[in-house]
Amino acid sequence: MAVALITGASQGIGAAIAIRLAKDGFDVAINHFPRESSREKALAVAEECRAFGVKAECFAADVSKMADCEEMAKAVKEQLGSIDALVNNAGITKDKLLARMSEDEYDEVIAVNQKSIFNMLKNVCPVMMKQKHGRIVNVASVAGLYGNPGQINYSASKAAIIGMTKTVAKEYGRKNITCNAVAPGFINTAMTEALPDEVKTKLLDAVSLKRYGEPEEIASVVSFLVSEDSSYVTGQVIEISGGLSM
Ligand code: NAP
Numbered sequence: 001m002a003v004a005l006i007t008g009a010s011q012g013i014g015a016a017i018a019i020r021l022a023k024d025g026f027d028v029a030i031n032h033f034p035r036e037s038s039r040e041k042a043l044a045v046a047e048e049c050r051a052f053g054v055k056a057e058c059f060a061a062d063v064s065k066m067a068d069c070e071e072m073a074k075a076v077k078e079q080l081g082s083i084d085a086l087v088n089n090a091g092i093t094k095d096k097l098l099a100r101m102s103e104d105e106y107d108e109v110i111a112v113n114q115k116s117i118f119n120m121l122k123n124v125c126p127v128m129m130k131q132k133h134g135r136i137v138n139v140a141s142v143a144g145l146y147g148n149p150g151q152i153n154y155s156a157s158k159a160a161i162i163g164m165t166k167t168v169a170k171e172y173g174r175k176n177i178t179c180n181a182v183a184p185g186f187i188n189t190a191m192t193e194a195l196p197d198e199v200k201t202k203l204l205d206a207v208s209l210k211r212y213g214e215p216e217e218i219a220s221v222v223s224f225l226v227s228e229d230s231s232y233v234t235g236q237v238i239e240i241s242g243g244l245s246m
Pocket of ligand 1: 011
């Protein structure tokens with residue numbers, strides 16, 4: 001059975017991806033932040049995944065820390081046997097206009113959203129190379145493509161992910177490892193719930209479909225990108241934004 005490791009899968013888009021890949025027949029490794037409340041949510045996601053008859057295990061790791069990622073990759077390999085698909089989904093926001101943003105707020109978002117991808121790639125690519133097969137999907141954002149006021153830290157981290165995706169696609173293509181990114185627009189999760197109503201309404205003006213996306217609508221594209229159906233797709237960024245831009 002193929003194994004998919006999804007970071008930040010205790011809720012939101014990550015949880016939807018884990019459940020969708022379980023439905024597709026993957027055994028799933030559900031990463032969660034090392035705290036009790038996150039573990040409880042991750043255990044509930046694992047339960048939903050097991051309903052599809054696959055294995056589902058939870059792995060605590062702060063993906064901004066290299067040592068945590070190293071330990072997690074080893075544990076997933078030991079407990080589930082391989083890592084065939086990696087979905088780098090974990091992410092945070094600390095929004096403020098540049099004038100008000102502190103250095104710590106900048107550094108924290110870069111560490112969790114961007115450095116985490118390096119940490120995971122360093123530990124999972126060698127596993128995929130040995131297997132001579134792998135599928136990597138990085139969760140970027142429209143903020144990384146177009147920028148967004150109040151998100152200089154987040155936009156920088158997500159733009160970097162796009163560069164990292166293309167670099168990995170070029171470095172590892174000959175090893176039969178594909179690496180693509182998805183760039184979601186405005187998706188109904190805890191991350192966007194916090195936005196003031198007037199901001200939400202204004203954002204929708206620019207969306208052709210005139211609604212927010214659902215986490216499952218990101219998961220369905222990830223499902224394609226980790227499947228054999230995408231065997232000749234690598235280094236691409238797929239925007240999933242209801243037609244925010246075209
Ligand atoms: P969310 O509901 O806040 O979920 C984020 C997930 O990341 C949570 O499970 C969180 O765990 C986990 N996480 C945060 N820091 C972590 C760390 N250091 N180590 C391990 N896990 C960590 O947000 P979401 O909307 O589903 O976002 C998922 C991804 O999609 C993010 O990369 C985000 O930037 C991207 N995205 C979202 C939108 C949107 O509109 N929602 C748009 C574009 C891109 P805890 O809850 O346990 O802290």
